[in-house]
Amino acid sequence: MNQRKQPGHSVFRYFLLGAVFAAFCASADPEVAGIFKSVEGSVTITRGSSSLPAQVGLPVYQADRVITGPDGRAGITFEDSALLSLGPSANLSIDRFAFDTTTHDGAFEITLAKGKLAVVSGKIAKHQQDAMKVRTPSSILGVRGTEFVVEVGGSQ
Amino acid sequence: MSTRLGCAVLLVTLAGCATTDRVILLPDDNTGKVGKINVVGRDGDELLLDSAYGEARTGTGKVRSDTLDSDAVRKEFGKELAALPPRPKSFLLYFITDSDELTPESRALLPAILDEVGKRPAPEVVVTGHTDRVGSVEHNDKLSLARAEAVRDQLAALGIDKAHILVAGRGEREPLVPTDDDVAEPKNRRVEIEVR
Numbered sequence: 001m002n003q004r005k006q007p008g009h010s011v012f013r014y015f016l017l018g019a020v021f022a023a024f025c026a027s028a029d030p031e032v033a034g035i036f037k038s039v040e041g042s043v044t045i046t047r048g049s050s051s052l053p054a055q056v057g058l059p060v061y062q063a064d065r066v067i068t069g070p071d072g073r074a075g076i077t078f079e080d081s082a083l084l085s086l087g088p089s090a091n092l093s094i095d096r097f098a099f100d101t102t103t104h105d106g107a108f109e110i111t112l113a114k115g116k117l118a119v120v121s122g123k124i125a126k127h128q129q130d131a132m133k134v135r136t137p138s139s140i141l142g143v144r145g146t147e148f149v150v151e152v153g154g155s156q
Numbered sequence: 157m158s159t160r161l162g163c164a165v166l167l168v169t170l171a172g173c174a175t176t177d178r179v180i181l182l183p184d185d186n187t188g189k190v191g192k193i194n195v196v197g198r199d200g201d202e203l204l205l206d207s208a209y210g211e212a213r214t215g216t217g218k219v220r221s222d223t224l225d226s227d228a229v230r231k232e233f234g235k236e237l238a239a240l241p242p243r244p245k246s247f248l249l250y251f252i253t254d255s256d257e258l259t260p261e262s263r264a265l266l267p268a269i270l271d272e273v274g275k276r277p278a279p280e281v282v283v284t285g286h287t288d289r290v291g292s293v294e295h296n297d298k299l300s301l302a303r304a305e306a307v308r309d310q311l312a313a314l315g316i317d318k319a320h321i322l323v324a325g326r327g328e329r330e331p332l333v334p335t336d337d338d339v340a341e342p343k344n345r346r347v348e349i350e351v352r
Contacts, residue, residue, distance in 0.1 A: 037241035037277050057278035073239040077352050081282070085239035101284070101324035102297060118236035120243070121191070130194065136177035138198050139214035145191025147182040148205075149233040153175040 032059040033097035034078035041088070042069030065093040068115065080106060082122030082132070090115025095135075099124055111135040117150045119143070176215040180224055180233075181205040185243065195219055244282075244352035245272050249307060251345065256306040266314060272351040273316055280352050281316060283308050284324045288344040289337045293327055301325030307347045 036043075036058050043054035046065040052058075054074055060066065068074055068090045075085040080099045086092055091114040099106035104127035112134060121143050125132040130142040136152045183190050193205045195212040197219040203212050209229060211222045230237065247269055249262040258266075273279045285300030285307075304323040312318040331344040 035278050035280065038239055040239070073235055075239045075241040077241045077244075077280070081244050081350065081352055083241050083243070085236050085241070087233070087236040087239065101322075102326060103329070104326075116233060116236050118233060118240055120185070120240065134179075136179075136214070137175075138177045138216075139179070139212075139219070140196045141179055142194035142196070143191075144193060146184050146189070147191065148193055149180050149182065149229065149236060151178045151232075154178050 030061045031097075032079060033062055033064075033094055034060045034076040034082075034084070036060070036074060037077050038073070038075035038085070040073040041071035043067070043072045043074045043086075044069075060094060062094055062097045065091065067091050078108070078122060080104070080108065080122035080124045082108065082124065083120040084110075085118045087116040087118075090117065092117065104128075106131055108132040109135070112150055112152050113137065114152050116152075119148055119150070121146045176213050178211055178213050179205065180209060180211045180229055181207070182229065183208045241352070242276055244350045247349040247351075249347045249349060250342070251303070251347075253342070256303070258310075266311075269311070269349055269351060270314060270316065276351065279320060281311060281321045282324065282350040282352065283311070283321060284326050284348045284350070286326050286330055286332075286344060286346050286348065287328050288331065288339065288341040289328045289335055290340050291338075296327040297325050299325070300327050303347055307349070311349075 036054050036056050039054045039056050044051050044067045045054050045060065046067060047061070054066065060076060066074060066086060068086050068088055070088050072088055073086065075083070077083055090112070093111045093113070095111055096107050096109040104123050106124040108124045108131060121132055125143045125145055129144050132143040134141040134143065134150060136150060179193060179195060181190060181193055190206065190208045195203045195205060195214065197214045201218050203219040203221055205212055207223070209224045209226065211224050213220045213222070247265050249265065250259045251257060252259055273281060283304045285304035287296040287300045301323065304325055308321045308323050311321055331341065332346070333341050333343045335341050
């Protein structure tokens with residue numbers, strides 16, 4: 001590459017960099033992490049400062065939080081075909097979700113703050129050991145497959 | 157702050173610490189195979205769950221382990237297990253050599269795929285192309301994606317909403333029959349349809 005310094009050149013380069021960055025931001029549509037397949041009772045998705053009621057067919061994204069009421073239950077199928085369900089009075093956040101459909105590289109990290117969860121892990125966990133993680137207030141679970149249940153705040 | 161409030165806060169904090177989180181590993185619903193979960197507790201101590209109905213409890217102190225049985229799990233986690241989405245179902249399609257025309261056997265599977273889509277809530281169809289190991293990785297990535305797209309168009313023509321069909325090309329990464337590089341293997345040249 002040409003190493004000569006030209007005054008106008010670097011300004012142009014910054015401009016270009018800015019333009020590329022802006023284009024990247026504009027095109028960075030959030031990728032769907034999963035789809036609700038079952039919803040019963042009161043189930044709410046919290047996204048940033050807004051919240052909306054969950055419905056069968058609605059997507060969930062990275063950084064969403066799913067909260068079920070005392071009568072609520074929900075089931076979500078993720079893009080890597082992992083299955084997840086929440087029972088009543090649960091609080092789950094999707095901390096990180098990324099999945100490459102060609103290589104199956106990815107990251108799937110969730111935190112259960114409250115309630116109970118059932119999981120059938122999918123292609124991310126199958127491809128890479130510990131790429132799927134479940135956090136609870138007192139543990140980090142490195143998932144190497146496949147089916148399990150989690151409860152937060154149970155009695156001794 | 158009053159002493160009473162201080163005590164209440166302290167009690168709530170202590171109560172918060174005293175609760176226990178649990179994870180229980182289950183056998184795979186279809187195959188009975190048991191996976192593994194590495195459990196890391198608050199103090200950084202670790203426990204590997206690798207047997208059916210193995211349980212790890214975390215909270216204060218070390219990670220503790222126990223073994224439950226299917227009845228206990230069903231009783232305690234029945235609501236959650238019942239709310240799991242339906243398991244994905246897979247179909248394998250093959251083509252007549254050097255064409256994008258399905259073999260008669262594969263064509264005969266199409267009604268069953270449509271039927272499966274019709275049974276599910278918010279159905280999605282994932283169409284994944286696979287190749288054998290003839291040619292470069294890059295070439296096979298493109299080829300497998302092109303095959304998946306061809307199948308997507310055929311499924312859409314049968315009435316499945318294109319918006320609910322996802323395509324992927326796995327190239328030569330996931331052979332059904334493992335082979336050396338550059339070996340032609342018709343069983344590996346396939347498209348997998350996953351209905352979920």
